[in-house]
Amino acid sequence: xxxxxxxxxxxxxxxxxxxxxxxxxxxxxxxxxxxxxxxxxxxxxxxxxxxxxxxxxxxxxxxxxxxxxxxxxxxxxxxxxxxxxxxxxxxxxxxxxxxxxxxxxxxxxxxxxxxxxxxxxxxxxxxxxxxxxxxxxxxxxxxxxxxxxxxxxxxxxxxxxxxxxxxxxxxxxxxxxxxxxxxxxxxxxxxxxxxxxxxxxxxxxxxxxxxxxxxxxxxxxxxxxxxxxxxxxxxxxxxxxxxxxxxxxxxxxxxxxxxxxxxxxxxxxxxxxxxxxxxxxxxxxxxxxxxxxxxxxxxxxxxxxxxxxxxxxxxxxxxxxxxxxxxxxxxxxxxxxxxxxxxxxxxxxxxxxxxxxxxxxxxx
Amino acid sequence: xxxxxxxxxxxxxxxxxxxxxxxxxxxxxxxxxxxxxxxxxxxxxxxxxxxxxxxxxxxxxxxxxxxxxxxxxxxxxxxxxxxxxxxxxxxxxxxxxxxxxxxxxxxxxxxxxxxxxxxxxxxxxxxxxxxxxxxxxxxxxxxxxxxxxxxxxxxxxxxxxxxxxxxxxxxxxxxxxxxxxxxxxxxxxxxxxxxxxxxxxxxxxxxxxxxxxxxxxxxxxxxxxxxxxxxxxxxxxxxxxxxxxxxxxxxxxxxxxxxxxxxxxxxxxxxxxxxxxxxxxxxxxxxxxxxxxxxxxxxxxxxxxxxxxxxxxxxxxxxxxxxxxxxxxxxxxxxxxxxxxxxxxxxxxxxxxxxxxxxxxxxxxxxxxxxxxxxxxxxxxxxxxxxxxxxxxxxxxxxxxxxxxxxxxxxxxxxxxxxxxxxxxxxxxxxxxxxxxxxxxxxxxxxxxxxxxxxxxxxxxxxxxxxxxxxxxxxxxxxxxxxxxxxxxxxxxxxxxxxxxxxxxxxx
Numbered sequence: 001x002x003x004x005x006x007x008x009x010x011x012x013x014x015x016x017x018x019x020x021x022x023x024x025x026x027x028x029x030x031x032x033x034x035x036x037x038x039x040x041x042x043x044x045x046x047x048x049x050x051x052x053x054x055x056x057x058x059x060x061x062x063x064x065x066x067x068x069x070x071x072x073x074x075x076x077x078x079x080x081x082x083x084x085x086x087x088x089x090x091x092x093x094x095x096x097x098x099x100x101x102x103x104x105x106x107x108x109x110x111x112x113x114x115x116x117x118x119x120x121x122x123x124x125x126x127x128x129x130x131x132x133x134x135x136x137x138x139x140x141x142x143x144x145x146x147x148x149x150x151x152x153x154x155x156x157x158x159x160x161x162x163x164x165x166x167x168x169x170x171x172x173x174x175x176x177x178x179x180x181x182x183x184x185x186x187x188x189x190x191x192x193x194x195x196x197x198x199x200x201x202x203x204x205x206x207x208x209x210x211x212x213x214x215x216x217x218x219x220x221x222x223x224x225x226x227x228x229x230x231x232x233x234x235x236x237x238x239x240x241x242x243x244x245x246x247x248x249x250x251x252x253x254x255x256x257x258x259x260x261x262x263x264x265x266x267x268x269x270x271x272x273x274x275x276x277x278x279x280x281x282x283x284x285x286x287x288x289x290x291x292x293x294x295x296x297x298x299x300x301x302x303x304x305x306x307x308x309x310x311x312x313x314x315x316x317x318x319x320x321x322x323x324x325x326x327x328x329x330x331x332x333x334x335x336x337x338x339x340x341x342x343x344x345x346x347x348x349x350x351x352x353x354x355x356x357x358x359x360x361x362x363x364x
Numbered sequence: 365x366x367x368x369x370x371x372x373x374x375x376x377x378x379x380x381x382x383x384x385x386x387x388x389x390x391x392x393x394x395x396x397x398x399x400x401x402x403x404x405x406x407x408x409x410x411x412x413x414x415x416x417x418x419x420x421x422x423x424x425x426x427x428x429x430x431x432x433x434x435x436x437x438x439x440x441x442x443x444x445x446x447x448x449x450x451x452x453x454x455x456x457x458x459x460x461x462x463x464x465x466x467x468x469x470x471x472x473x474x475x476x477x478x479x480x481x482x483x484x485x486x487x488x489x490x491x492x493x494x495x496x497x498x499x500x501x502x503x504x505x506x507x508x509x510x511x512x513x514x515x516x517x518x519x520x521x522x523x524x525x526x527x528x529x530x531x532x533x534x535x536x537x538x539x540x541x542x543x544x545x546x547x548x549x550x551x552x553x554x555x556x557x558x559x560x561x562x563x564x565x566x567x568x569x570x571x572x573x574x575x576x577x578x579x580x581x582x583x584x585x586x587x588x589x590x591x592x593x594x595x596x597x598x599x600x601x602x603x604x605x606x607x608x609x610x611x612x613x614x615x616x617x618x619x620x621x622x623x624x625x626x627x628x629x630x631x632x633x634x635x636x637x638x639x640x641x642x643x644x645x646x647x648x649x650x651x652x653x654x655x656x657x658x659x660x661x662x663x664x665x666x667x668x669x670x671x672x673x674x675x676x677x678x679x680x681x682x683x684x685x686x687x688x689x690x691x692x693x694x695x696x697x698x699x700x701x702x703x704x705x706x707x708x709x710x711x712x713x714x715x716x717x718x719x720x721x722x723x724x725x726x727x728x729x730x731x732x733x734x735x736x737x738x739x740x741x742x743x744x745x746x747x748x749x750x751x752x753x754x755x756x757x758x759x760x761x762x763x764x765x766x767x768x769x770x771x772x773x774x775x776x777x778x779x780x781x782x783x784x785x786x787x788x789x790x791x792x793x794x795x796x797x798x799x800x801x802x803x804x805x806x807x808x809x810x811x812x813x814x815x816x817x818x819x820x821x822x823x824x825x826x827x828x829x830x831x832x833x834x835x836x837x838x839x840x841x842x843x844x845x846x847x848x849x850x851x852x853x854x855x856x857x858x859x860x861x862x863x864x865x866x867x868x869x870x871x872x
Binding site: 022023025026027029030033034036037038039071074077078080081084085087088091112113114 | 829832833836837839840841843844845846847848849850854855856858859
């Protein structure tokens with residue numbers, strides 16, 4: 001229970017850090033205006049040439065290039081205003097412990113006569129705010145619409161208003177529990193699990209629960225629903241870092257599934273301005289190209305975009321760390337076939353749980 | 365095989381060739397009839413220095429064919445009137461007119477009014493009624509027809525009334541066949557454009573449906589009337605020389621040149637006679653035919669004649685042109701320019717142009733061109749006109765102007781002899797001298813328009829700039845105050861002022 005205490009402080013500390021950063025920004029702008037200056041801020045550039053792969057952090061990070069935004073510039077004054085508004089709005093959300101979504105941000109702005117031209121514009125401003133403060137939007141209580149789910153023996157302690165002090169064990173609902181703001185802001189109280197299994201597809205996640213995988217393998221199960229949302233990636237990282245649980249990722253046996261695993265492990269270029277979203281020690285456990293061969297899985301041929309994607313991934317710096325990736329890419333290119341996770345059903349409904357999974361967990 | 369040559373009269377000629385005078389078809393004919401009479405009326409008022417009041421009424425009389433109707437046309441003016449002895453010939457004899465002297469007049473062929481009456485007679489077989497007074501105690505009323513073969517007026521009736529109110533003017537009324545519905549757009553456009561280039565005239569038109577179109581004068585100022593001039597040496601031909609020699613009373617070449625040519629004095633005449641190797645004392649009546657031809661050629665070659673002066677021209681002038689365009693187009697911006705007098709083939713001419721932007725001018729995707737010659741609107745064959753060619757071949761981008769802007773361009777040429785391409789007087793021939801003057805005028809007004817547009821763009825940009833800052837800076841102030849937890853808003857007035865001051869400086 002030593003870890004529990006540590007984590008409680010971590011959530012609270014982080015919240016006050018976030019609020020502090022936002023206030024700092026507001027105070028700076030206020031001061032500049034009051035001095036009769038056009039407010040100006042600088043932040044790291046997110047242009048492609050400033051995104052570098054950091055082999056030590058094992059993720060993309062932003063380089064030294066800064067951009068400045070000045071309200072003196074006629075083209076900047078609107079985005080600058082939007083950024084100030086977003087900071088104020090985020091501050092309200094965080095201090096009042098309310099949550100919002102990107103869509104909600106877009107509409108809320110209209111109440112302040114701060115219309116965004118479109119969703120993309122408002123999303124960009126939120127990304128600016130992330131870059132400026134170094135915190136992810138989830139830390140400002142702004143969440144995406146997309147949700148994924150978790151199931152397993154983990155007890156959490158809520159911090160959201162009205163639920164403070166309440167706890168929940170994540171086996172309580174057989175469909176799993178949504179990985180939403182209430183969950184990601186919760187303290188991790190206790191777990192008997194000794195690993196995390198992240199699964200690309202919701203159907204397989206449900207099958208795993210039905211097949212009692214969480215007990216058989218003593219695992220927390222997570223459905224990523226395709227490409228894992230940032231809050232899910234961040235939660236996986238917490239499970240890994242705070243609870244020291246190894247993470248295994250199961251995806252379809254194709255370049256896209258492979259990359260879903262990679263983003264959980266090494267993050268994405270889009271989030272290069274943010275840290276602590278990735279889990280460098282997580283493992284991709286399958287379905288590998290070599291599994292397709294070894295298990296004689298039913299397959300489909302790779303189509304053109306698949307092959308193009310494989311060549312892209314081959315050059316991607318994230319794929320240079322571990323010989324596993326290069327080997328699997330080569331195998332894919334050699335066999336020119338792909339297989340879905342469900343392909344194991346040809347050996348019966350429980351084969352994947354009883355035979356394949358244990359082997360792969362051991363293997364990785 | 366024997367051929368029969370038959371001499372035909374001028375009226376017979378135009379009866380057979382009415383196309384060349386603009387009476388091509390029923391819709392064109394009704395337009396031409398109105399136009400010719402209105403122009404006569406304008407001339408009649410202007411030559412008496414009277415601000416014109418012209419009333420035109422076209423009334424439906426009955427069906428003629430499937431497509432044409434019989435109309436009665438009545439045109440009234442307050443001009444100087446016609447002396448009774450000239451009335452029958454003025455309306456009943458083709459090529460009889462007061463327009464063969466050298467000064468700028470609207471008509472040039474002495475055809476217009478008569479053609480209208482002639483056309484009316486041949487289509488409806490009805491007489492024309494002409495009422496006129498020069499402001500004397502009497503008003504004369506004639507009932508006329510034309511003997512087309514003999515080109516003679518036939519007076520059917522003549523009445524005299526007492527002119528109690530000292531009325532002066534002319535009223536012409538006759539019936540003609542035509543197609544008003546098809547002619548209507550051109551007729552209305554004609555009145556509008558006539559009002560534009562005659563801003564001192566009141567024009568009233570009542571159409572067959574009883575609709576009233578009124579164009580009210582915007583000024584009572586009138587342009588200086590043109591003075592009659594002698595022919596310029598560059599413009600003469602052998603025929604004219606022979607006529608002058610016939611009528612002259614001068615006994616020697618020196619006097620002959622001095623008295624019969626425009627801007628030729630003692631010194632110029634002497635220099636020219638040296639140049640042409642003619643004795644100053646030679647009697648012009650003794651010149652042989654060959655000598656006359658050589659004289660004509662030398663007159664054209666001699667470089668030292670002064671250019672014709674423009675006293676025989678009556679341009680509208682920048683002020684009146686401006687008033688006219690302002691009144692009829694209601695633009696946001698207008699610039700006009702009058703070129704200095706120039707000549708082509710010995711005929712003086714002046715180009716006046718205006719360019720109007722914005723306001724009530726519609727966007728058409730191309731410039732709207734208003735063409736005028738001696739204060740007559742030219743409404744047909746735009747693409748054949750020299751001004752159209754010059755305007756469309758201009759590099760407008762240099763002036764930051766594009767054809768999709770709401771722009772109207774007005775071109776007015778006045779000359780003792782407008783270089784029309786046809787008797788229908790619809791477009792100006794492509795003479796290099798005319799082309800050059802139009803191009804120069806466009807450059808002049810183009811530059812002015814460009815200044816206006818960039819000034820406007822600048823003001824617009826500054827306004828927008830200020831608008832953006834005054835929209836957003838207060839918000840930044842508000843949001844940052846809330847964020848920083850401050851009660852008092854920061855003072856952003858200084859910042860807004862700095863944006864504003866910057867703007868005014870740049871504008872100046």
